[in-house]
Amino acid sequence: MTHRSALLRLVFAVAALGLASCAMSAKGPEDAAEVGLRYPITVAPEMRTLRLPYGGPGAGLDQNMHGQLEAFVRDYLDHGNGVLTLSAPPGREAASREFADDVVAMGVARSRILVGVDDMPQPGAEIRLSYVRYVAQTKPCGDWSENLGTTFANDPSPNFGCAVQQNVAAMVADPRDLVAPSAMAPEDAQRALTVLDKYRKGEATPSAKTDDQSGAVSEVNKN
Numbered sequence: 001m002t003h004r005s006a007l008l009r010l011v012f013a014v015a016a017l018g019l020a021s022c023a024m025s026a027k028g029p030e031d032a033a034e035v036g037l038r039y040p041i042t043v044a045p046e047m048r049t050l051r052l053p054y055g056g057p058g059a060g061l062d063q064n065m066h067g068q069l070e071a072f073v074r075d076y077l078d079h080g081n082g083v084l085t086l087s088a089p090p091g092r093e094a095a096s097r098e099f100a101d102d103v104v105a106m107g108v109a110r111s112r113i114l115v116g117v118d119d120m121p122q123p124g125a126e127i128r129l130s131y132v133r134y135v136a137q138t139k140p141c142g143d144w145s146e147n148l149g150t151t152f153a154n155d156p157s158p159n160f161g162c163a164v165q166q167n168v169a170a171m172v173a174d175p176r177d178l179v180a181p182s183a184m185a186p187e188d189a190q191r192a193l194t195v196l197d198k199y200r201k202g203e204a205t206p207s208a209k210t211d212d213q214s215g216a217v218s219e220v221n222k223n
Contacts, residue, residue: 035161039138041168043175048075049130054088054095061102069099072129073106080131081176084108087118087128099127136175138165 050072052065061069076084084103088096096115104110118128141162148157172178195205 034156035165038158039162039165041136041138041165041178043134043136043179045081045132046135047130048072048080048133049128052099052127052129054092054125054127069102069129070106073103073108075133076131077107079133079174081134082132083112083114084129084131085114085116087116087130089125090117092125095125095127099129103129134175136169136172136178138162138169141166 050068052061052069073084086096086099086103096117100110100113100115103113139162141159143158143162146157169175174182176182198205
């Protein structure tokens with residue numbers, strides 16, 4: 001009987017030790033923050049440049065050049081930061097002004113266009129357009145250095161969370177929002193006065209519902 005009791009106590013001790021070791025190494029929800037540390041998203045400025053050949057005064061743009069310029073300007077309007085610079089070789093300043101007119105016609109305010117001379121002109125007559133765009137990126141995925149079939153420590157794999165970080169960096173509309181929040185837009189003073197006036201008159205203050213808005217409850221499976 002004594003031998004049996006001692007054996008049972010030994011078995012229970014080993015089991016308790018195993019459970020204690022699992023409890024000590026198990027990871028909790030707080031370890032989810034480690035994803036941002038292992039795969040941090042960095043935001044850095046990147047210069048985007050487009051070079052277009054210049055055929056002389058009044059030559060205009062052919063279909064291919066116009067398509068390139070239009071795509072470049074669209075990307076600037078969506079993601080650009082600061083001004084859009086146009087530079088030409090020395091002695092061809094008028095060419096930059098011609099291209100500036102085309103860019104204004106594509107939707108860029110003239111106040112956001114900086115026209116100048118290329119200090120380091122390239123061979124041939126060409127116009128250079130450039131702007132700064134902020135890009136978000138993180139480390140590449142694919143770290144399968146550990147055997148996922150053996151996870152006694154219950155640690156996340158080295159590749160865990162990388163895909164999420166990659167998706168966030170790729171989908172963020174303005175990477176600068178990951179560094180600091182955007183400034184709030186000014187309040188609509190006219191709307192505030194309208195709501196206050198309705199409140200004083202005892203009228204409903206919500207905006208009028210448009211034809212495409214509906215508060216109807218779905219009638220699926222109503223019967």
